[in-house]
Each structure stands twice: as C-alpha cells, then as structure tokens.
Amino acid sequence: MKVLLVYAHPEPRSLNGTLRDVAVKALEAEGHEVRVTDLYAEGWKSEIDRADFPALIPDARFKPSRASKEAFATNTLTADVRAEQEKLLWADTLILQFPLWWYSMPAILKGWVDRVYAYGFAYGVGEHSDKYWGKRFGEGTLAGKRAMLVVTTGGWEEHYSPRGVNGPIDDLLFPINHGVLYYPGYDVLPPFVAYRVDGLDEAGFEATAERLRQRMRTLTTTPPIPYRRQNGGDYLIPTLELRPDIEAADARGFALHLNGAIHQGNSA
Amino acid sequence: MKVLLVYAHPEPRSLNGTLRDVAVKALEAEGHEVRVTDLYAEGWKSEIDRADFPALIPDARFKPSRASKEAFATNTLTADVRAEQEKLLWADTLILQFPLWWYSMPAILKGWVDRVYAYGFAYGVGEHSDKYWGKRFGEGTLAGKRAMLVVTTGGWEEHYSPRGVNGPIDDLLFPINHGVLYYPGYDVLPPFVAYRVDGLDEAGFEATAERLRQRMRTLTTTPPIPYRRQNGGDYLIPTLELRPDIEAADARGFALHLNGAIHQGNSA
Numbered sequence: 001m002k003v004l005l006v007y008a009h010p011e012p013r014s015l016n017g018t019l020r021d022v023a024v025k026a027l028e029a030e031g032h033e034v035r036v037t038d039l040y041a042e043g044w045k046s047e048i049d050r051a052d053f054p055a056l057i058p059d060a061r062f063k064p065s066r067a068s069k070e071a072f073a074t075n076t077l078t079a080d081v082r083a084e085q086e087k088l089l090w091a092d093t094l095i096l097q098f099p100l101w102w103y104s105m106p107a108i109l110k111g112w113v114d115r116v117y118a119y120g121f122a123y124g125v126g127e128h129s130d131k132y133w134g135k136r137f138g139e140g141t142l143a144g145k146r147a148m149l150v151v152t153t154g155g156w157e158e159h160y161s162p163r164g165v166n167g168p169i170d171d172l173l174f175p176i177n178h179g180v181l182y183y184p185g186y187d188v189l190p191p192f193v194a195y196r197v198d199g200l201d202e203a204g205f206e207a208t209a210e211r212l213r214q215r216m217r218t219l220t221t222t223p224p225i226p227y228r229r230q231n232g233g234d235y236l237i238p239t240l241e242l243r244p245d246i247e248a249a250d251a252r253g254f255a256l257h258l259n260g261a262i263h264q265g266n267s268a
Numbered sequence: 269m270k271v272l273l274v275y276a277h278p279e280p281r282s283l284n285g286t287l288r289d290v291a292v293k294a295l296e297a298e299g300h301e302v303r304v305t306d307l308y309a310e311g312w313k314s315e316i317d318r319a320d321f322p323a324l325i326p327d328a329r330f331k332p333s334r335a336s337k338e339a340f341a342t343n344t345l346t347a348d349v350r351a352e353q354e355k356l357l358w359a360d361t362l363i364l365q366f367p368l369w370w371y372s373m374p375a376i377l378k379g380w381v382d383r384v385y386a387y388g389f390a391y392g393v394g395e396h397s398d399k400y401w402g403k404r405f406g407e408g409t410l411a412g413k414r415a416m417l418v419v420t421t422g423g424w425e426e427h428y429s430p431r432g433v434n435g436p437i438d439d440l441l442f443p444i445n446h447g448v449l450y451y452p453g454y455d456v457l458p459p460f461v462a463y464r465v466d467g468l469d470e471a472g473f474e475a476t477a478e479r480l481r482q483r484m485r486t487l488t489t490t491p492p493i494p495y496r497r498q499n500g501g502d503y504l505i506p507t508l509e510l511r512p513d514i515e516a517a518d519a520r521g522f523a524l525h526l527n528g529a530i531h532q533g534n535s536a
Contacts, residue, residue: 011330011331044315046314047312047375048278049278064367065422102382102448103443104372104378106315106316106382107315108375108379111376114370154333158509159507162520164507164509164510165405165508165510167443167522168521168522171442172443175370175371175443180371183370198333239432240433241427241431251520252520253436253523254439256431257433
C-alpha cells in the first residue's frame with residue numbers, strides 16, 4: 001500500500017518528529033511505500049492569495065473559489081499545490097500528523113488544506129443542483145482511500161472526555177475528520193491521540209510509540225468511523241438535513257452523522 | 269468603547285471586505301473607537317517557527333510553548349506579535365471576521381491565534397497544579413472583555429442546522445468560541461453568520477448588512493453565550509470533568525458546557 005504522511009511540527013527533534021519516524025518505520029516494516037510531506041522543512045506557504053493563481057488577471061477581483069476552479073481546470077495551479085495533489089492521488093492512505101494547537105491544526109497544516117483542496121479536486125466535484133449536491137461526504141476524488149489523524153496534546157485524556165472541559169476529542173476533531181477528510185471521499189479511521197505529552201518519561205514514550213505502531217500495523221483493517229453518506233439516502237436534498245424519520249437513537253450534535261453505534265472514546 | 273476587528277480575507281473588494289466596512293461604520297456611528305488588523309494587507313506571517321523567538325539559542329531544540337513562555341517573560345517576542353497583544357489589551361471588544369474555509373478559520377487567522385496567543389499571555393496564566401488548573405475558560409488576561417465572530421459561508425443555513433450534514437454551526441464554531449475566545453477570558457457573544465453568500469443579490473446583501481449593523485449596535489448589550497467557568501465549581505480538578513451531579517438537562521457533547529438554557533440556532 002502507498003501512504004502519504006503530512007507532518008506539521010517545526011522541530012525534528014520533538015516528540016512529534018520521533019513519532020513520525022516511528023510511524024514511517026512501522027509502515028515500511030509492513031511493506032508499505034511511504035512518502036512524507038514535511039510542511040515546515042519544505043517551507044510550505046500557508047496563505048491562499050493571488051500568488052496562488054498565476055493566470056489571474058492582475059486587476060481582476062480575486063474570488064478564491066472561482067480562481068481555484070479556473071486554475072484547476074486549466075492546470076495552472078502552482079507547482080507546490082499540484083505536487084501535493086499528485087501525492088494524494090498516488091496514496092491509498094493519508095495520515096495528517098500534528099500537535100493540537102488551540103483545539104485545531106497548526107496554521108501551516110490548515111494552509112495545506114486551504115491551498116491543496118482546490119475546487120474541482122476536493123470540492124465542487126460532480127453535479128451541483130437542487131437535486132444533487134455534489135460528490136462529497138463519502139464520495140469524491142479521494143473515495144476508496146483511507147485517512148487518519150495522528151495528534152498530540154499536552155492536556156489530559158479526561159479533559160477531552162465526554163464531560164471534559166475542552167469538549168470531547170471526537171467532537172473537536174469532527175470539523176477535520178468529517179469536514180476535511182470525509183468530505184472529498186476518504187474513509188476516516190478513528191484518530192490516534194497522545195495525551196499529556198509534555199514531560200513524557202521513557203516508559204510513557206515507549207507505550208505511546210507502541211500504541212502508534214499497532215495503529216500503523218492495522219491501518220488496512222481498522223474499521224472507519226461510520227459517517228453517513230450525503231447521497232446515501234439519509235439526508236434530504238437540497239436542505240441536506242437528516243431525514244425526520246431517522247431518529248439516530250438519542251444522538252445529538254455531531255453524533256447524529258454516525259450511522260449506527262455511537263463512536264465515543266474510541267480514539268486509541 | 270474600543271473595538272479591535274481582526275479581518276482575514278485576501279480581497280478588499282469581496283463581500284467580506286464590504287461587510288467589514290459596514291461593521292466599522294456602524295461601530296463608529298455608535299461612538300466606539302475602532303482599530304482593524306487586516307491580516308492579508310499587513311502580510312501576517314502564519315507559521316510559528318524559530319524566527320518568532322529571536323532570543324532562542326541557535327542549536328537548542330525548539331519547543332514552541334517553552335520558547336513562547338521565555339520570550340513573553342523577557343519581552344523578546346517579535347514586534348508584530350507584541351503589537352497585536354497590545355491591541356488586545358487596548359480593546360474592550362474583539363471581533364474576528366473571516367470566511368469559513370473547511371469548517372474553520374483561514375490559515376492566516378489561525379496563524380494569528382497560534383502566534384499572538386503566547387504562553388503567559390493567553391495560556392499558562394495563573395497557578396497550574398493538581399489543585400488549580402490555571403486562569404482559563406472564563407478567567408485570564410482578557411477577562412472582562414467581549415468577543416464575537418463574524419463569519420460568511422457559501423452553504424445554506426439548513427446545512428448547518430441541528431440536523432444539517434455539515435454539523436450544527438454552534439458546534440463547528442465551538443473550538444473557536446470556547447477554545448480560542450473563552451479560554452483567555454473573553455465573554456463570547458453568539459456569532460454573526462451569513463449563509464449562501466455566493467451570488468447574493470442587492471436585496472440579500474442589504475438584509476445581511478442590516479443584520480450586521482444591528483449586531484454592532486447591540487455589541488455592549490447582547491448577552492454572552494453562558495459557558496461554564498472552569499473554576500466556578502462545575503468541574504472537578506484536576507480531571508476537569510463536569511461534576512457527576514450536574515446533569516445539564518439532556519445536553520450532550522459541547523452543549524454540556526453551557527450553563528442553563530441550551531444555546532442553539534442563536535447565530536443571528
């Protein structure tokens with residue numbers, strides 16, 4: 001299998017750097033082919049701006065989605081963005097690895113999403129009308145592939161538990177798992193989350209590394225989070241609201257969009 | 269009153285640019301003093317890296333939180349970051365205005381948070397022990413001030429409704445409202461959200477602008493989202509889990525952290 005690991009930490013000698021190496025080694029030991037996008041090392045540009053669209057008329061009003069659509073259609077996106085899109089098409093599995101900063105991705109990784117996820121590539125795929133709202137949420141360019149987050153945080157697991165002050169980790173990661181990964185078609189595996197990573201001792205590190213190795217070994221067999229497909233019949237079109245007859249047990253909020261058993265505390 | 273508006277859109281002639289001008293004008297008409305941080309216009313640097321900490325020893329391992337703590341304590345943060353911190357201290361109210369990209373902030377705004385929210389300024393404030401977990405979530409450097417999001421999105425309001433496919437807007441914005449704004453002490457007002465902004469006609473624009481003006485006029489009187497204070501007695505320390513005797517009606521997920529009435533669909 002082919003795996004792309006997109007990595008966002010500024011210090012190679014960090015815990016994140018070490019865990020990245022652990023993951024790559026474990027994947028290669030399984031016979032997988034691995035490529036790494038090291039955003040900081042490659043000097044990734046984070047901001048979408050006019051420079052991303054060299055074919056844009058200089059004084060024209062800049063509308064990011066329209067510029068993205070035109071540039072993708074005419075193959076005039078910048079070389080760095082095209083290289084990442086090619087890697088995404090190449091890989092069977094995508095891993096995004098990052099420290100949780102302010103309950104989300106570091107800016108540099110958000111900038112990778114904002115720029116690489118072009119119109120026609122990651123969104124704006126398929127018919128868009130009042131009868132069909134695009135190939136997304138379970139369909140799209142990257143359908144049939146798997147994706148997974150590898151996240152580190154200084155907080156305790158309890159702080160991210162169903163009643164923890166930060167909010168449940170699965171809910172905090174929903175905008176990424178569902179909104180960034182499931183959207184263009186990925187089957188999304190439960191995230192790997194390492195808690196209390198500041199001042200991890202050697203035994204703590206080894207336990208974390210072993211847990212990550214285990215996840216890398218089971219990358220092809222771990223069942224994905226059972227998100228509902230947008231076009232699978234559960235949602236009304238065009239309002240895209242869950243059909244009134246679907247009660248989804250007693251789920252609320254994000255959990256409504258899981259088909260069947262509620263996914264909770266499953267982030268090992 | 270003093271208002272800081274942090275604005276993240278690359279095109280001044282965009283709907284966002286126009287709405288920013290509408291907001292500034294409405295605030296000034298109320299007699300407020302307004303400053304704007306225009307991240308794109310100012311060429312804001314998005315990525316936290318070693319260059320943010322000029323006092324860092326060149327070959328030392330770079331640990332962002334430790335470097336941030338030392339630089340804040342010794343007043344050696346870079347000038348752009350210090351200027352933003354001064355503006356936050358100056359302002360009674362902070363507004364973050366952005367288009368919703370991939371269910372979150374544009375990278376450039378995330379980079380403003382990542383870099384301006386230094387250790388000792390926005391986190392790491394107050395005692396941190398097994399008895400007291402810092403001044404945060406309702407306390408901290410920015411306590412007593414107000415904050416609010418102004419967000420635009422191409423999707424329909426129904427798509428972001430309690431049963432909409434994207435997830436409820438209040439849940440999607442929770443990592444920002446609760447995790448970025450409430451964390452360092454802000455009272456967080458319900459967000460202003462404009463839906464279906466692509467192809468807004470003149471009447472649609474005027475209705476949106478008027479809704480925004482109304483929110484600007486009521487900035488000082490709108491009741492904030494009733495998040496629970498971390499150190500107000502509702503959470504156990506140090507696990508920071510909601511006390512078992514607090515049933516929070518039948519709330520789940522993020523809604524657990526609201527004190528009293530459930531905030532839902534209140535994003536007008």
